[in-house]
Amino acid sequence: MNLAPDLSQVKRITLTNAQLKVTILTLGASIQSVYLNGYEHSLVLGSSKLADYLGSAKYFGAVVGRVANRIDKGHAVIDGKIYQLPPTLPEEHHLHGGPAGTGSRNWSIIEQTDDMVQLQTKLADGEMGYPGNMVVDVFYRLLDSTLEMEIKATTDKLTICNFAGHSYLNLDGTGSILDHQLCIKADHYLPVDAGLIPTGEVTPTAGGAFDFNQLRTIGRDDYPALDTNFCLALGHRTVQTVATLKAPITGLTLNYQTTEPGLQVYDGRHIHLDADSNINTGELNAYAGLALEAQHWPDAINQSHFPPILLAPEDTYQQVTRYVFA
Template sequence: MNLAPDLHHVQRILLTNPQLKVSILTLGASIQSVHLKGYAHSLVLGSSNLADYLGDAKYFGAVVGRVANRTAKGHAVIDGKTYQLPHTLPEPHHLHGGPAGTGSKIWSVIEQTDDMVQLQTKLADGEMGYPGNMVVNVFYRLVDSSLEMEITATTDKLTLCNFAGHSYVNLDGEGSILDHQLCVKADHYLPVDDELIPTGEVTPTEGSAFDFNQLRPIGRDDYPGLDTNFCLSLANRPLQTVATLKAPITGLSLDYQTTEPGLQVYDGRHIQLSAASNINQGALSAYAGLALEAQHWPDAVHQSHFPPTLLSPDNRYQQITRYVFH
C-alpha cells in the first residue's frame, strides 16, 4: 500500500501583510517560510524541494496528528476497546499520528485572502488505527508581526485528538539554536525513559537542568538535551505567552503564545538537509532549529493524571497558537 501523497497536487499559498510574508504548503498544512520585514532570511526552517517533506524535512512546519508526539507501543484503550496504532518506524512507538498522519496529507484550501487561509482534511474512521471520522481545519492568520495558527477538529465517535504545529525556529537563519536564549514558563516537566516515553512522573523544573523560567542560553554547560514536554497547566487556558526565544546575532525575539496545556521543546538534534534544498543558505545539520510544539502532554492515553486527549462527538477540539516576532 502506497501511503505517499502525490506531490503534483501540492499548492503553495503566500500570505502577506505590511510586516510578514509567509508561505504555506497544502502538504501537511506546513509553514514553509516566514519572512519579517527588514530581514532576508526565513525565521523558520523549510525546504524548496517538496520531496524533502517526505524525507529529510519530514515534519518541518507541519500540523501533526491526529495525535502528536509518542503513544507507547501504539497501544490505546478508548471506551474499553483496545486499538493498535501503527508504529512510526524505526521507532517501536506511534509518533505524530503514524506514518500517514496529517503531517503527510495534502490538505484542501477552503478559504483564502491576502493574510488568511483555511485548510481542511478529513480523516476516515479506522485511518491510522483510530476510531471516528474526523474533520480537521487549520486557519493561518497574519496579525501585524504575528502568525496565528488555529486548529479545530470534530469527530463522530469517541477518539483521541492532540494536534501540534511542528515548525523549527532559527531567528538568525543560520548557525546552532544552542546559542539562542530560551525562556519557558513552566514549573514542571515530564521525565522520559530511554525511548522518550514519559515515565508518569511530573517533576519540578526549579533547580534542574530543565529550568528555563528565566531567559538563558540553551546550550550552557549543563545542557540536558531537549525533547521534553514542559507542563504549562492541566487544561486549556486563554491565549498567553508561554515561551520566549531570543537570537544572539540579529537580536530578534519570538514570543510563543498558546492555549494548550503542554509545550514539547525539541532541539533538532537529528536535522540534516542539503544546502541545495534549504530555503536559507547553507546545509542544515544538528541543532539547526528549535521545535516549539504546543499540545497536550504526550502518551496521555496511558497516564490518567495527564490532561486527557479524548474527543467526543459532543465536543469540538480547538487550539490557538501564535508566533509573535519582534
C-alpha cells in the same frame, strides 16, 4: 497500499501583510517560510523541494496528528476498547499520528485571502487505527507581526485528538540555535525513558537542568538533551505567552503563545538538510532549529493523571497558537 501523497497536487500559498510574508504548503498544512519585514532570511527552517517533506525535512512546519507526539507502542484504550495504532518506523512507538498522519497528507484549501488561509483534511474511521471520522481545519492568519495558527477538529465517534504545529525556529537564519536564549514558563516537566515515553512522573523544573523560567542560553554547558514536554497547565486555557526565544545576532525575539497545556521542546539534534534544499543558506545540521510544539502531554491516553485527550462527537477540539515576532 501507497501512503505517499501525490506531490503534483501540492499547492503553495503566500500570505502577506505590512510586516510578514509567510508561505504555506498544502502538504502537511506546513509553514514553509516566515519572513519578517527588514530581514532577508526565513525565521523557520524549510526546504525548496517538496520531496524533502516526506524525507529529510519530514515534519518541518507541519501540523501533526491526529495525536501528536508518542503513544507507547501504539497502545490505546478508548471507552474500554483496545486500539493498536501503527508504529512510526524506525520507532517502536506511534509518533505524530503514524506513518500517514496529517503531517504527510495533502490538505484542501477551503478559503484564502491575502493574509489568511483555511485548510482542511478529512480522516476516515479506522485510518491509522483511530476510531471516528474526523474533520480537521487549520486557519493561518497574519496579525501585524504575528502569525496565528488555529486548529479545529470534530469527530462522529469518541476518539483521541492532540494536534501540534511542528515548525523549527532559527531567528538568525544560519548555524545553530544553541546560542539562542530560551525562557519557558513551566514549573514542571515530564521525565522520559530511553524510548522517550513519559515515566509518569511530573517533576519540578526549579533549580534543575530543565529550569528555563528565566532566559538562558540553550548552550552545551550543563545542556540537557531537549525532547521534553514542559507542563504549562492541567487543561485548555486562554491564549498566553508560554515561551520566549531570543537570537544573539539579529536581536530578534519570538514570544510564543498558546492555549495548550503542554509544550514539547525539541533541539533538532537529528536535523540534516542539504544546502541546495535549504530555503536559507548553507547545509542544515544538528541543532539548526528549535521546535516549539504546543500540545497536550505525550502518551496521555496511557497516563490517567495527565490532561485528557479524548474528543467526543458533541465537542469541538480547538487550539490557538501564535508566533509573535519582535
